[in-house]
Amino acid sequence: MNTISQIALTVVMFGSLFSVLTLSLNLQYARGGMINFGTVAYFATGAYAYAIVTQEPPHGLDQYLVGLDMPWWAGFIAAGLAAMAFAILTGWPTLRLRGEYLALTTFAFAEMLNSLLVNERGIGNGTVGLANVERPDANILGLSENVVYALAAFLLMLATAYAFRRLLASPYGRAVDAIRDDEVAAQAIGKNIARLRFQVFVISSMPIGFAGALYAMITTLVNPELFTAEVTFFVWIALVLGGERTILGAIIGTMALVGFQEAIRAIPFESVRAAEIAASAEDIVTGILFIVILRWQPFSALARRRQAA
């Protein structure tokens, strides 16, 4: 029983956290028509910004150069801003590109950031990363820290969903949809497609940065290995799983994927070998699931039916 509630808590915590990424991707891709294959970079930017702003100045064996020793909320805000800044930097030259070219360049930017984090030790101790990331004292209301962080992740997800919903339900969202549907027709009614897409790209990076900060608080560690392309693929699979276009779909898809992985990880294994087999089975099953869902799109069909009704 204890393990089941433990799993449920983990699913809520990481499911909510990664839902923030899936929701942002949903806004960028399903609504904005932009393929971002570098999602993890904005997440990493947020996590590192949080760690750097909150950690103490370097001493002893530290190789990092900057530690501002500021409170957690300053780090949290900085994480959102840093992710936006990185979106401005990467979006400006690339957003004119179409479809797969944008996918490639965003992917390349993420790889560049990763190797920067590995090689420029002044940022975050290189491969060692930054350990003991500061986090606020979460012992409130007599709840355990994990419950509090799961709650925080859940709230961040709700806030993101609410903000994006508000954006998309407005005339702004209507214009974004129009541009995604038909750029030429949208221009013929005066929509500045470059400006709108850029704005959507930058705005949707902010919650990813916040999620990065929360992730750093939860793991109390940031290092380059945590922020590889695997994270990007993970949220893309979750997005496809949940069916495009709907906020609820993005959340359900992420929760399902995290739940699936946690369930497999929870199986008790007798030997290291069995655990290894299970780990690769997890990858294979995820892959098969991905193909099946791409082929039949059961969730998006469901969403469409709901919309039509």
Next chain:
Amino acid sequence: MTRDLLIVDKVRKSFGGLIAVGGDAGLSFSVPEGTFLGLIGPNGAGKSTTFNLISGVLKPTSGAVLLDGRDLSKARASDIASYGLGRTFQTPRAFPSLTVLENVMVGADNQGETLFSVLRGGWRSRETALRDKAGEVLERVGLSDRIDDVVANLSGGELRMLEVARQLVRDPRILLLDEPTAGVDPSLQAKLSRILVDLHSEGRTLVVVEHNLHFLLQIADSIVVLQNGQLLSRGTPSEIKSDEKVIAAYLGADHAA
């Protein structure tokens, strides 16, 4: 003398070395404010390309387009639209993820489309007025009973009317329509004809490409005839109808008869 709202000045456009519009000298014509200009010519004469060059979808290889005295060489299509130019496309374009009503509402120049306005929520009050305005325009083009429909359910003719409505809601100073009657059933055509006559009498400037000359020659007050991307003739409908060159190139024997 009314002043020229639109000037096409020695415009040439080539695709991969082949000159589609303008020949050697370039295509030149002007559209005085308030004119209802018909633009005709055989298939491939360059009518749609000329619209694309005016509206910024394509940029001229050489020459210039001026809207109300402003050189459009550097302007984006969206800028040109916001300067007061409206256009429709030969193949109707719609936004499939929006309803019929939203397809029109999205056309209105909307202050609610800024992030600032989303944050403040101030767009809600304007939205009602916008909805009414879009409803009126849809009524005008005969689509009022399709307001909540998805565009996938519209016929080709209805899509055309929807596109006209999306432009009308913007109150453009000059409106370019590319074959607005193609695929439109006769009752809607009559409606369209009335709308164009009304717009004309409101003082609006219109440029209409049409193969349906019966439709066009009745309501336009000036006609430009293109052939091979070049100006073949320009005149009033009755001058054009009796122009030997035009009859030979385009109208054909059956029209003369």
